[in-house]
Amino acid sequence: MRIALATCSRLPDLYAEEQELLPLFAKRGIQARAVIWNDPTVDWASYDRVVIRSTWDYFHLVAEFRAWLARLRQLRVRTVNSLRLLEWNMDKLYLKTLEQGGARIIPTVFFEQGAKLDLAALIAARGWGRVIVKPAVSGGAFETYLFDGARAADYQGKVEAILRGSGLLVQPFFPEIEVEGECSLFFFGGEYAFAVMKVPAPKDFRVQFEHGGTFRRFVADDGLIAQALAVVARLPQKPAYARVDGVRRGSDFFLMEVELIEPYLHLAVAPEMAERYVDAISQAVLH
Ligand SMILES: Nc1ncnc2c1ncn2[C@@H]1O[C@H](COP(=O)(O)OP(=O)(O)O)[C@@H](O)[C@H]1O
Ligand SMILES: [Mg+2]
Known part of the structure; x- marks a missing residue:
């Protein structure tokens, strides 16, 4: 079993903490390697699965990324998450569908x-x-x-x-983002794994570390986990991995987005979760 961990040209070898994933796959009989998604020399059909990991430039290259997914479909190369979930998740208009299904999203x-x-x-x-x-x-x-x-x-x-x-x-604008921050809850194989809290730099509102944001691991309470899990349950298919991002107002969780394509995994603050992630991906790959 050979899998490609799809990444971007800026991160050809993944993050240091993500390189630790390769031996964990090997232990489960899966040969994994990082492959740049838009490298024209790659023979995608030589892989049993393409696992999307850090294709972080895709939103600058949307047409090319969609064409790549279409090409994988044509080659009958399966992806994790599924092509259906990847395509569904590319356009935030999916939030409207989730809201119509009963999810509490940030008013939009x-x-x-x-x-x-x-x-x-x-x-x-x-x-x-x-x-x-x-x-x-x-x-x-x-x-x-x-x-x-x-x-x-x-x-x-x-x-x-x-x-x-x-x-x-x-x-x-939800000012809570500057106070408590944005919560990200990870689900591997449909089960809750761990959570991080992300806060923006002073005078910024963007929590991403590219914009000076910082993050820490935190213990999510049962109410928060249940609200995030309800979002995962409303997805069109069960994802192998999902990160549910949102803001809390009191005990109410407001969904900002569900990341089913290339969530940064924050394994630097949750190193033991690498096993859980690899288990979930291996399950999806081997079945
Ligand atoms: N309604 C909002 N209130 C407060 N902050 C927001 C809001 N929407 C977005 N942000 C900020 O902008 C960032 C990017 O928005 P997001 O919807 O997560 O898109 P993406 O992560 O795909 O770029 C968030 O992480 C957050 O810092
Ligand atoms: Mg986001």
Whole structure:
């Protein structure tokens, strides 16, 4: 059994802590190697599975990434998570589906690609103070903006530019992100594994470490785990791995996104979870 751990050209050898995954796969009879997803010389059909690990540039190369997934489908190369889940998860309009299914998401107004939007009128109608806009297809807080609703007109050009390339989400800003932070709960093989709390740098709102954010492991209480697990249960298929991100207001969890493509695994603060991750992937690969 040979698997490719799909990564990007910036991280050809994965993170140091993720290199530890390779011997864990070997122990389970699976030969794993890191492979750059858009390296044209790769013979994908020579792998039994492609496991998406750190394809962190895909949202800059959306058409190419979609074409790669289509090519894997054509070659009958299976992926983990499944192609269906990967494609479903690329566009944050999936949040609308989850909300319709009963999930508590951050209140969101959704716009499809090419839609018309009068940002100032929308924000005035909602009575929102600080506002977040973000592309429906994005990652790492790319093209995600926070501004005072009164300054909406200044962002009209930006949202129009985003809407030419993808859908768009408009949300009220949740200031809890600057206080407690954004919680990320990991589920491997459908079971809860561990959680991290991420906070932005002072004067920023983005929790990603590329933007100066920091993270720590934390003990999620049963209520929080249950709310995140309910999100996983509403996905179109059972994922081998999932990271559920959101913000707490009191004991209520508001979903920000579910990451089923390339969640950073935070194994640096949870080294023993590498075994759990590899077990979940091995289960998916061997069945
Ligand atoms: N409604 C919101 N309130 C507060 N912070 C937000 C909100 N939406 C996004 N953010 C911030 O922007 C970051 C990126 O948004 P997110 O929806 O997670 O997209 P992605 O991680 O795919 O870029 C979040 O991690 C958070 O720091
Ligand atoms: Mg995010």
